Amino acid sequence: xxxxxxxxxxxxxxxxxxxxxxxxxxxxxxxxxxxxxxxxxxxxxxxxxxxxxxxxxxxxxxxxxxxxxxxxxxxxxxxxxxxxxxxxxxxxxxxxxxxxxxxxxxxxxxxxxxxxxxxxxxxxxxxxxxxxxxxxxxxxxxxxxxxxxxxxxxxxxxxxxxxxxxxxxxxxxxxxxxxxxxxxxxxxxxxxxxxxxxxxxxxxxxxxxxxxxxxxxxxxxxxxxxxxxxxxxxxxxxxxxxxxxxxxxxxxxxxxxxxxxxxxxxxxxxxxxxxxxxxxxxxxxxxxxxxxxxxxxxxxxxxxxxxxxxxxxxxxxxxxxxxxxxxxxxxxxxxxxxxxxxxxxxxxxxxxxxxxxxxxxxxxxxxxxxxxxxxxxxxxxxxxxxxxxxxxxxxxxxxxxxxxx
Numbered sequence: 553x554x555x556x557x558x559x560x561x562x563x564x565x566x567x568x569x570x571x572x573x574x575x576x577x578x579x580x581x582x583x584x585x586x587x588x589x590x591x592x593x594x595x596x597x598x599x600x601x602x603x604x605x606x607x608x609x610x611x612x613x614x615x616x617x618x619x620x621x622x623x624x625x626x627x628x629x630x631x632x633x634x635x636x637x638x639x640x641x642x643x644x645x646x647x648x649x650x651x652x653x654x655x656x657x658x659x660x661x662x663x664x665x666x667x668x669x670x671x672x673x674x675x676x677x678x679x680x681x682x683x684x685x686x687x688x689x690x691x692x693x694x695x696x697x698x699x700x701x702x703x704x705x706x707x708x709x710x711x712x713x714x715x716x717x718x719x720x721x722x723x724x725x726x727x728x729x730x731x732x733x734x735x736x737x738x739x740x741x742x743x744x745x746x747x748x749x750x751x752x753x754x755x756x757x758x759x760x761x762x763x764x765x766x767x768x769x770x771x772x773x774x775x776x777x778x779x780x781x782x783x784x785x786x787x788x789x790x791x792x793x794x795x796x797x798x799x800x801x802x803x804x805x806x807x808x809x810x811x812x813x814x815x816x817x818x819x820x821x822x823x824x825x826x827x828x829x830x831x832x833x834x835x836x837x838x839x840x841x842x843x844x845x846x847x848x849x850x851x852x853x854x855x856x857x858x859x860x861x862x863x864x865x866x867x868x869x870x871x872x873x874x875x876x877x878x879x880x881x882x883x884x885x886x887x888x889x890x891x892x893x894x895x896x897x898x899x900x901x902x903x904x905x906x907x908x909x910x911x912x913x914x915x916x917x918x919x920x921x922x923x924x925x926x927x928x929x930x931x932x933x934x935x936x937x938x939x940x941x942x943x944x945x946x947x948x949x950x951x952x953x954x955x956x957x
Contacts, residue, residue, distance in 0.1 A: 554579065562600050565748050566741035570733035574601065581728045582608035587680060589665075589725045590703040592732030595782030601730060602661035602701040611699060614658030617651050622667035629672050631688050640689025652685050652696045665702035665725065666711050670718065676700075677721045700725070735777040735784060742773050745781060749788040760798050762791055767802040775809050836941060841917050919954050922947070926956075 555575050558564070564575070581588055582605045590598045599618065606616045624632050631640075635650030651660055662668075668676065679685050680700060684693050702725045711717035735742060746764070754761035764772060777783055787808045791800060806812050925936035937947040950956075 558604060562604060564600060565745050566738055568733060568738040568741055574730050574732055577730050578604045579608060585699050587725050587727045588701045588730060590730045593734045593780055594705040595780035596732045596734055597781050598703045598732050605701060606659040611658050615655040616659050617655045618661040619651055620663045622664040626669050634675060634685045634687055636688035637690045652679060652698055655698050656696045659699045662702045664704060666704045666706050666708050666717055673718045673721050677724060680724045735780040739773050743769055745784055746772060746788055749785045750792060753789050753792045762798050762800055765801045768800050768805040771802050771805050922950060922956060
């Protein structure tokens with residue numbers, strides 16, 4: 553019941569358990585002065601949770617300041633947060649209080665905290681640990697009693713590993729973590745949000761609200777929503793103002809959904825190729841080649857056994873089917889070879905494959921597999937990459953490396 557009251561007060565729509573859990577944590581941590589780190593994709597509504605915490609804390613009568621760390625230039629971020637003295641830098645004609653001084657006794661919300669420069673992170677850590685800061689251009693230490701709530705849309709531990717975010721600051725901010733689910737995780741909430749946005753827009757602009765057919769509703773629910781709630785609201789308002797009809801079908805809704813795919817394909821996650829990834833792909837390729845070689849050996853062994861048992865008679869239809877299946881399993885595009893057996897020469901049959909030395913060059917095998925995958929999919933690299941079990945970016949790199957354009 554308490555969670556429902558919070559939703560009504562702050563205009564939060566949804567019933568997903570992960571959303572309710574995030575609200576519940578915010579309510580539990582609100583009476584304390586612990587630092588909170590809110591994580592979630594861009595557009596998931598992270599900005600509501602600092603307000604929930606502030607309004608349910610003992611600081612609710614103090615100042616609440618929201619700072620977008622990514623929107624402030626690096627050269628002025630220290631001045632904005634901690635203030636500066638007159639003449640501290642060019643253009644500093646007067647002394648100025650920073651946010652930590654203004655918000656004394658209240659709450660500061662640092663949105664996109666991972667965008668802070670490392671030098672500013674050191675200053676922030678001192679505020680969190682000792683409640684002290686120094687204005688730019690000053691040597692006087694000042695005290696402040698501010699609660700810090702931070703938010704980020706990246707996996708901040710990866711930024712720590714790459715040296716872009718201080719580890720000690722991360723653990724100091726992450727005293728109480730709150731994870732906000734993405735919209736695609738909250739499928740049952742998508743239509744609820746759509747109806748709310750459509751109703752609000754129609755009321756403000758004095759027009760009938762739009763509605764969806766069953767098929768359009770299904771498409772809306774199954775879309776990935778990379779921009780999350782913010783994207784859903786924008787699209788709802790676009791359709792409301794642009795379309796003359798008030799009932800939206802599947803053909804209309806598709807026009808407003810970028811890169812809509814009726815079939816859910818695996819998403820390609822692009823990241824720099826490191827040595828570990830490259831070695832992993834080599835191991836996979838080695839395994840594929842090793843399995844192919846084992847299949848060929850099984851085929852040879854089966855043929856030899858049949859020839860020994862039959863002593864020159866024709867191969868049984870059932871065995872021929874097994875041979876064909878084994879041959880196809882090696883991913884050969886050509887038809888399996890026709891076996892001609894002469895009874896008089898049954899004891900002198902030689903396996904010509906044995907006298908041809910097989911190339912064990914990994915590079916040649918890579919080139920061969922890439923060519924086959926591209927031929928199979930008519931040069932479409934996206935599907936060729938899926939066939940090979942590697943990323944599309946890796947396939948582009950290998951095509952360029954082996955000059956297969």
